[in-house]
Amino acid sequence: MYLIELLKDWPCTIKGKWRDVSVETVTEHPERITEKSLFFARKGAQFDGLDSVCRAIEMGAAAIIIDRTVSENKLAQWCARGATIVTVPDCKKFLSHCSAQLAGEPAKELTIVAVTGTNGKTTVTHFIGQLLTHFGVKVAVLGTTGCFINGEKVEEVTPQLTTLTAEYLHPLLRKCVDRGVTHIALEASSLGLEMDRLMHCRAAIGVYLNIGEDHFDEHGGKKSYIQAKKILTTLSETLLVNCEDVECMNLVKDAGVPIQLFGRNVANGFMPSEELVSMLPPGEHNRLNAMAAASVVNMLGFSERKIFEAFDVLTLPEGRMQRLPNLGREVYIDYAHTPDALLAVLQAMKSLNPRKLICLFGCGGNRDKQKRPLMGKIAEEICDVVVLTSDNPRSEDPAVIVEDIMRGVQNPSSILVEVDRKKAIHQAIVTSDPGDIILIAGKGHEKVQFVAGVELVMSDYEEALSALKQLETVQE
Incomplete structure (x- = not known):
């Protein structure tokens, strides 16, 4: 489509050329820019698109879309390099419009x-x-x-x-x-x-x-x-x-x-x-x-x-009360990472009448600290054994997150703590007995763990399966 077609009925101002500017794709990611892309220089939670405008111009973007005031001097510099700059009231809304149209x-x-x-x-x-x-x-x-x-x-x-x-x-x-x-x-x-x-x-x-x-x-x-x-x-x-x-x-x-x-x-x-x-x-x-x-x-x-x-x-999707092969223990993986979700899945597990109900969980870092003690309280009240561990701690100290969860616990000495999630999964399974149910909650289908700014390969399902196989080998 032509840029002018996309701009029809949208309030905007244009600096630079606009006639015969052809557009094939839209993006707010610098690495996805092509010669016929509209680049939306939106301000995000972590990055500011304005910092990538020069790169977008170098890569031949069809036009740059902004929704903030930029100095006339900077606009002039960009236009001098051949850029077309379009200012709209809201980049998010215009991005949606352009994506749908294209x-x-x-x-x-x-x-x-x-x-x-x-x-x-x-x-x-x-x-x-x-x-x-x-x-x-x-x-x-x-x-x-x-x-x-x-x-x-x-x-x-x-x-x-x-x-x-x-x-x-x-x-x-x-x-x-x-x-x-x-x-x-x-x-x-x-x-x-x-x-x-x-x-x-x-x-x-x-x-x-x-x-x-x-x-x-x-x-x-x-x-x-x-x-x-x-x-x-x-x-x-x-x-x-x-x-x-x-x-x-x-x-x-x-x-x-x-x-x-x-x-x-x-x-x-x-x-x-x-x-x-x-x-x-x-x-x-x-x-x-x-x-x-x-x-x-x-x-x-x-x-x-x-x-x-x-x-x-009806069958549950991956990571939702997902049952592992029974290798001597009943192990379930679930995405529950909120108080309501943890309560619901623990009640469901309890209805299966396990000898003991063992729950392993953690709470995510850098967000929603208010839910941590609530989840600790729920797990302690319903489960026979609780193992606290990491769940995408991000840039927070996992030990501090565990401390927050512990604030909802009446008897902290009864809670097992292992912040290394892989080790915690193995610990929960190895220390269980036949007839127990082990619930590994929080990550479900996810295949990575975010720790200290690093993305680590981590699958609850694969780790639990490995622990079950090790247990089976020891029992043989």
């Missing part, structure tokens, strides 16, 4: 279901995908664990984000359309919503699962976190809301669009039999997730009877 507005060709909530987004989107696949619909699931089309993972070079940025999202949606996909179930994170990543992805159904303790620091507090979640009400034609979550119900009360409700025992007014519910993965939270997915699929035109009868096709 991809041919694929969202308009798709039925999109956007799922938000502190916990459960990944499971619910995968459940929706599994049910729609069962009914013969070609559906893609986009979120934390990647892109899946009818259950098959599609390898795409994209950032590991819950909600992709617009420059990656719209080209991926176009690829989905080209492969015959008609429906999308995607995760809408609070950060994704606040950053306008879904601004040009109108959702047929917006789903509200819950509001819990997470990402408060990144948003500047709980109130701002909820306001970010509320943005989904403006992007959706219809809302589906968890009637058991007071925060969600308050959030949508003035939404101005039709609202339908679901809960653990009801999906759009329909109740499945306990026999059908027994087909679901264990845990009240998974029952709730299944009812959310059932409600969505019902709203898309499928009968509640057929949906409930299809509950036996």
Whole structure:
């Protein structure tokens, strides 16, 4: 497209040439700039795009997009080097617009279901995908664990984000359309919503699962976190809301669009039999997730009877109550990294009547310190053995994070501590007995650990499997 076409109806000022400037791609990453790229020099949390403008000019960017005041002297220097500088009110919004336009507005060709909530987004989107696949619909699931089309993972070079940025999202949606996909179930994170990543992805159904303790620091507090979640009400034609979550119900009360409700025992007014519910993965939270997915699929035109009868096709995605091969011990991997999620999965594990319930977990560094003692309290109250360790400590001292968790514990002497996560996993499994259940919580599907600014290869599943095999060898 020509730059002038993208700028149509957008308030802006232009310095430098603008006629016949052709654009093929957009990016806010200097390493992705090509000769026909629009480079968005946005100020991020860690980097300022203005610092890369000269590099973008050298690489032949079609134009530079800014949304801040820059001195006339600097603008003149950039233009003297042949640059086209476009100033718009908001880089995030214009990036979304350009991404959608250059991809041919694929969202308009798709039925999109956007799922938000502190916990459960990944499971619910995968459940929706599994049910729609069962009914013969070609559906893609986009979120934390990647892109899946009818259950098959599609390898795409994209950032590991819950909600992709617009420059990656719209080209991926176009690829989905080209492969015959008609429906999308995607995760809408609070950060994704606040950053306008879904601004040009109108959702047929917006789903509200819950509001819990997470990402408060990144948003500047709980109130701002909820306001970010509320943005989904403006992007959706219809809302589906968890009637058991007071925060969600308050959030949508003035939404101005039709609202339908679901809960653990009801999906759009329909109740499945306990026999059908027994087909679901264990845990009240998974029952709730299944009812959310059932409600969505019902709203898309499928009968509640057929949906409930299809509950036996539902399987949890990677890293969600993922059971390892039974090599003498019951070991589960789960992504639970918030108080509500940890409580839910521990209750599910307890319902399996283990001899002892052993839980290993930590808390992430540089964020949400308020949840640390809450998680310590929950683990101590439910588990027989608690092992505290690291979970992406980032630039924080893991020992300090453990101390914060310990503030919620009544009997600190009963808690085992091993900040090396690999060693902690082996310790939890080796010291267990037959009949015990070991839950390794916090990282789920993740394959890396961020420690002191370094990205380390780390898979809970692989480490636990290694420990189980070592245990099996010793027992032989």
